[in-house]
Amino acid sequence: MLSRRAALASLAAFAAAPAFAANRLNIVATTGMVADLVRQVGGDAVTVQGLMGAGVDPHGYRQTRSDIVAMTRADATFWHGLFLEAQMEAFFEDLGRKRPVHAVAETLEPSGLLAHEDYAGRFDPHVWMDPTMWAQCTPAVVEALSALRPDLRATFEANAAAFAAEAKALEAYSRATLMAVPEDQRVLLTAHDAFGYFGQAYGFEVMGIQGISTESEAGLNRIGQLVDFLVARQLPAVFVETSVSDRNIRALIEGASAQGHMVRIGGSLFSDAMGSEGTYEGTWLGMIDHNVTTIARALGVDAPVAGRLGKLAGSA
Incomplete structure (x- = not known):
């Protein structure tokens, strides 16, 4: 009682x-x-x-x-x-x-x-x-x-x-952070073309191995073209996505390496799905904060590791 x-x-x-x-x-x-x-x-x-x-x-x-x-x-x-x-x-x-x-x-x-x-x-x-x-x-x-x-x-x-x-x-925050990326480095290459509106908003050239839908197939010709693009532009990083296999991205890295250009995975981005429920990245605000911060840091910007609000995982 x-x-x-x-x-x-x-x-x-x-x-x-x-x-x-x-x-x-x-x-x-x-x-x-x-x-x-x-x-x-x-x-x-x-x-x-x-x-x-x-x-x-x-x-x-x-x-x-x-x-x-x-x-x-x-x-x-x-x-x-x-x-x-x-x-x-x-x-x-x-x-x-x-x-x-x-x-x-x-x-x-x-x-x-x-x-x-x-x-x-x-x-x-x-x-x-x-x-x-x-x-x-x-x-x-x-x-x-x-x-x-x-x-x-x-x-x-x-x-x-x-x-x-x-x-x-x-x-x-996104605009101020991403505008610090040198213009010739404002290229976002990911597993599929999910970042078109991002690119339009922040002046990034966006390229996906697959098309807008992950149901589309990535052919060898497409991967070969992107390898040549990576090497020609000397891009330092490409990005994987949490909801798409990283197989094609790794094929790009191997192809660039075979041509003498070392490119790394700049991080994992949230594209068609957010982070785990109950986490900051499991909210839309956290998802975008993570993406912006990850992209900027991979492309040479001294963005805060913890993101806009100091809440990103691994910031402790």
Whole structure:
């Protein structure tokens, strides 16, 4: 039995809790980036289940039986769209006839999107790589959550504004850090072409062994061309991705070495998936902070090891 003091403390805690905490919206989101965005906007009013964890590639992901159960029971499902979850599009079209379904990136103005190199009429989906563009997805989340809880619109709007402010601060850090990279070294070569919006935002030439989708194949000719490019530009580093095999990147390094140019792996970047849940890198802010800091340091900039907020892993 609880003591009187414990019982009073418990009652006080309950009274102090937000009125909506006991009646949270049950949300399912596909990628970690979308799940994080909904958590940021929804705050204490939502419980969000992300389907794709650290290291999971969304391009080839197919919904499991447990995913289907979770989405059909959820108050709403949020997905990225723009052909990122290509294998799930038909399912979302069907689910949308029965339950609220929202593709957050498809609310962006098409004029600001990059063309998809593999599919005519489609766009590069990796918009979260540009903090300014990703913040522009928040109004869609506000509207979707407000449709379910109109009484909390002001809360969702305030949360979205706070997130946008954080994204703006992250963008300022990213710009200042990356502009310190010498212009002739502003080349980002990775496993697949996920950094187009990053390159557009910060003046980097971006090259991927595979195309925008990891479903595309990298031929020997492509690898040979990139080896020649590495040697000609004397680039010091290439980068692996946490959600894509490093096999092709290592083939590049070996090819460059055979031509007498030593190139190293500059680090592992988060592209289509964030870090482990519960870590700073497992948030969108931490994911981008990690990428920017890793890229800058590999290309000769004395960026802080711990990143913008001193939270990056290995900083102790």
